[in-house]
Amino acid sequence: MVRTGNRALLAVCPAPVALAQQTHTIRCACGEAAQRYYWRLAPFHASAPGPRQPMIEFQHVFKSYGRGRNILADITFKVSPGEFIFVSGPSGAGKSTLLKLVGGLEPPSRGAIQVHGQRLEKLSARARPYLRRAVGVILQDTHLLYDRSAFENVMLPLAVTGLAPELASARARAAMEKVGLSGKEALNPIELSGGEQQRLAIARAIVNRPAILIADEPTANLDRDNARRILNVFRDFNRVGVTMLIASHDEALMAEHATRTLRVEPGRFTDVRTRPAAEEQA
Numbered sequence: 001m002v003r004t005g006n007r008a009l010l011a012v013c014p015a016p017v018a019l020a021q022q023t024h025t026i027r028c029a030c031g032e033a034a035q036r037y038y039w040r041l042a043p044f045h046a047s048a049p050g051p052r053q054p055m056i057e058f059q060h061v062f063k064s065y066g067r068g069r070n071i072l073a074d075i076t077f078k079v080s081p082g083e084f085i086f087v088s089g090p091s092g093a094g095k096s097t098l099l100k101l102v103g104g105l106e107p108p109s110r111g112a113i114q115v116h117g118q119r120l121e122k123l124s125a126r127a128r129p130y131l132r133r134a135v136g137v138i139l140q141d142t143h144l145l146y147d148r149s150a151f152e153n154v155m156l157p158l159a160v161t162g163l164a165p166e167l168a169s170a171r172a173r174a175a176m177e178k179v180g181l182s183g184k185e186a187l188n189p190i191e192l193s194g195g196e197q198q199r200l201a202i203a204r205a206i207v208n209r210p211a212i213l214i215a216d217e218p219t220a221n222l223d224r225d226n227a228r229r230i231l232n233v234f235r236d237f238n239r240v241g242v243t244m245l246i247a248s249h250d251e252a253l254m255a256e257h258a259t260r261t262l263r264v265e266p267g268r269f270t271d272v273r274t275r276p277a278a279e280e281q282a
């Protein structure tokens with residue numbers, strides 16, 4: 001571990017934010033080097049779960065909306081850090097619901113959910129922002145704000161982190177660069193193509209360096225090239241340790257990329273390992 005006395009650089013470099021909590025410090029030669037640290041090390045900041053703990057664990061989870069029927073019933077599974085998982089199933093079966101439970105956007109009706117070392121069914125209002133930072137969420141509706149620039153959209157999640165503006169800007173630029181949107185900062189999201197808007201939503205989801213990224217139909221309505229491009233971005237995150245959970249209908253995409261698929265069907269849940277994770281890395 002290297003050291004620095006420069007607090008400003010320490011703050012620019014995303015790595016030390018979590019490492020500092022473990023009383024380590026890192027030297028950054030310049031802001032640019034700091035950005036490289038970010039993409040290399042960020043996922044390993046996931047300090048909340050212990051090394052042998054699952055990143056996500058569902059135990060006998062049920063979910064209904066109001067007094068309605070159970071959308072999900074008695075779901076149990078574990079996800080290890082760094083897995084790349086698809087969630088599949090017919091329309092209306094509960095894929096989005098499952099992702100929303102992981103992201104803490106919906107509470108379970110019954111059962112226990114642990115995400116990034118936190119028990120969601122017991123999550124206090126104070127703990128919620130920490131979960132938000134640990135889990136990046138890309139929903140079907142990108143929820144981009146069209147009265148702001150692309151760059152300001154990416155900056156939004158950083159507004160509550162207390163980062164100094166110039167440090168937040170450096171981080172937002174790094175996120176936009178990662179998804180191939182450098183140079184489009186000043187544009188309004190409406191001026192971006194559908195694929196670019198999806199990538200902007202991804203940049204916004206990753207700007208907080210989440211340990212887990214959940215994406216609901218991220219390639220829906222995209223042509224094959226754009227779908228591939230987005231999958232490649234996810235692959236890059238996964239390679240450096242981000243745990244990925246992607247809901248999709250795209251059988252071809254899943255056949256190409258899936259190592260494990262959680263299949264949600266009415267009254268049925270199956271956990272299918274399509275090929276060994278090791279093969280994936282090869």
Ligand SMILES: Nc1ncnc2c1ncn2[C@@H]1O[C@H](COP(=O)(O)OP(=O)(O)OP(=O)(O)O)[C@@H](O)[C@H]1O
Nearest residue numbers: 065066071089090091092093094095096097098247
């Ligand atoms: N907030 C809500 N209130 C009431 N019912 C809801 C709510 N959200 C989802 N549902 C219902 O839960 C069921 C599952 O919805 P969900 O969006 O999870 O399915 P899905 O598998 O993601 O579907 P799709 O593939 O069409 O996106 C649907 O019948 C839906 O109408």
